[in-house]
Amino acid sequence: MADGGPVTVCFPFVGDLVGGSHISACGLIRKIDRRRFSPLVLVQYPGGAIARLFEDAGIDVEVAPPSAALHHGSRIGALRGLSLASGAVPLAKFLRRRGVAIVHSNDGRTHATWALAAKLARAKLLWHHRGSPDAAGLRLAAPLLANRVVAVSRFASPRARGISAARRTAVIHSPFDTSQTHDRDEARQTILSTLSLSPTARLIAFSGALIARKRPLLFVEAIAALRRRMPDSDVHGLLFGGALDGMDEQVARHAQTHNVGDAIHLMGFRSPGAFWLAGCDLLMVPAIDEPFGRTLVEAMLMGTPVVATASGGNVEAIRDGETGRLVLPENADALADGCRDILTDPQSAIRLAQTAQDEAKSRFGEACHADAIMALYDDMLCRRTRA
Structure with missing residues (x-):
């Protein structure tokens, strides 16, 4: 880069x-x-879903140099690790050729593919951690390769034990478009029409990938428990999100087992997600050890009350009884009780939702997130933070 010019920050995605x-x-x-x-945004698949996400936001993307295809959730064994290490050399040459000063990696597969390449290219590495504090990469690779680590919550931060990146870690919550608004009545009518439900239906949302950690099967059990508590109400559970490893089929079977097959609706991935959350009476978050759930804050911003397990980063986003409800983890009855309390006390639900919306707007905006990240960039480059 030229002296005084903008610094190139590479955002690779795998x-x-x-x-x-x-x-x-x-x-x-x-x-x-x-x-x-x-910013230099790199994708593996031109025209793919990730490329379209950025292009639709007006962000240019380029195709990354060839690298291994890593599947979501798959473990990286010794042989794959050696393959990734050897593949880091051409990636490092690419980074040097493009004058990249900082590599900002954003998920486990990207850390595995690009962290060593950043080191070899003598670029700074910002390791953005959004997963478990016990993740192998965070414990073993980040201390050796990352110049700085950003964790999305205190829960997700590396533990200060042995060789650790804890002292190089900053907690910066994920950013949200706080200007986004959706008509709740319109969104509700869209859902009712899509599913051919009655105007009095009570709509309980689950939002996120259908994977075991997010507990979609527990959601089904909680909907069954809620219907038992509210037999005169037409309660429906809507699961928004794509399924992995056949979880959609497991959910359907579980619903039949718990006699709620007609009340559980697999909605698939829907965009924009906030619109569909705005149409629901509340969002239930049964997930365990969630680092910092996006949909939880999106619901708050839309004025949709939230009932979540007191686990992981949920406790950093919600104040129980003030901006949402926190309940015992792994407990369908506790989730159902929290939902019933909100559904049967509409005035309290309105106050809860308004307080949550106001707080989410003040805490989780994109601008304050970007300011915090850019201050880290300056620190990594030993530059004075500019006003």
């Missing part, structure tokens, strides 16, 4: 399954000060 990390990165890149930093 795979083509869109998740919260991509949405958050998109929000960050939109707000980056182009006078200071020039």
